[in-house]
Amino acid sequence: MGRWEPDAESRFRAAAIELFGEIGYEQTTVAAIAERAGLTSRTFFRYFSDKREVLFNGTKPLQEAMLEALSQAPAEASPLEAITAALLKAGDFFDDDRRPFARQRSKVIAANAELRERELMKLATLSAMLAQALRERGASEPGASLAAEVGIAVFRTAFEQWVGDGERCDYGGKVHESLEQLRMLWAN
C-alpha cells in the first residue's frame, strides 16, 4: 500500500491509521507501521516522536490557524464574531480529502481512554488559548472564557457531524447551524 503516496509522512499516517483500525492502537508498534508503509522505523522517528503523535501532530497548526484568524478579526467584531472567525478558519483543515483519516482517527480515540483524555486536554488548551486571545482584544472575564467554551462546544459538535457516518457534510455549515442552535436556547 501507499506507493502512490507523495511523501513519507503521509505514508506513515495512512499505515498507522490502518493498523490502529485493524489490530487496535495499543497493539500497533512503530515497527509494524514502518513495515506497512514500506519504510523504516528510523525514518518514522524523523516525523513523529511516537505513535500517538500520528493522531495529534495536526493540533498545533490547527490551533495556530484558529488563533491567527481570531486575532485578524476586525477590532469592532464582538467576542462571538471573533470566535466564529476562528471556528470557520478550522474548516481549512476539514475538507473531503481529509475526512477518511479524521473519521478513523475519531474511532481510534473513542476506543482508548488515554487518547480520549489527550483529546480533552487538547480542547481545554485550545479553549484557554482562545480566551486569552479574546482578553487581548479587550474582552473581560468571565465573558472571555465563556465565549471560548462556547466556541469549543460548537467546534466539537460541528467536527463530530463532519466526521459522522452520513453523507458529505460541510463543516462550516455545521458551525453556523450549531451557533444558531445555541442562539435559540435564549430565544424563548
Added chain:
Amino acid sequence: MGRWEPDAESRFRAAAIELFGEIGYEQTTVAAIAERAGLTSRTFFRYFSDKREVLFNGTKPLQEAMLEALSQAPAEASPLEAITAALLKAGDFFDDDRRPFARQRSKVIAANAELRERELMKLATLSAMLAQALRERGASEPGASLAAEVGIAVFRTAFEQWVGDGERCDYGGKVHESLEQLRMLWAN
C-alpha cells in the same frame, strides 16, 4: 489534628488535603494520611479505594443530584431552563463550609496533569449525562449536546469563581451571572 472531626471519612479528607498541599499529591502516601488523621490505613481503605478518591468521591452524588433536578424540571421547561435547574442544584454542595476543602482541592488538581485529565473526564461524563437527560425530555441533537456543553461551561465558570481567592461568593449568583454573560454574546 482532627480530633474534633465528627467521623473518620472527614478526618481522612482533611488530613489528605493538608498533606497534598504541604508535600504534594504525588509524595503523599495513604500511610501518611492515616497517621495525620490518627487512624489506620486499613480504615482508610474502607472509605476510599486510593488517595485520588479523596478528591473525586464527591462526583457521583453531585452528578446524581444534578440529573435528578433536571429530570424534575417541569415538562414545559426549555432545555436551558432544565439545565439551569441542574446547575443551581449543584449549589447544595457548594456552601461556605465546604469552600476551604474545595479551594485546596482545586489547587492540588491544577498542579498535577493526571488529576487535571481526570477532572476533564469527569466534566465530559457529566456533559454526556446531561445531554442524555435532555434527550429523554424530548430535545433533539445537536441541540441537547450543545445545551449540556453550555451548562458545563457555566458550571466551571461559576465553580471557579466560588473557589477563587476573593471574598465570600454565592455559587448560585455566579451561575445566573454566567448565563447572562452568555445571553449577551447573542445580544448585539
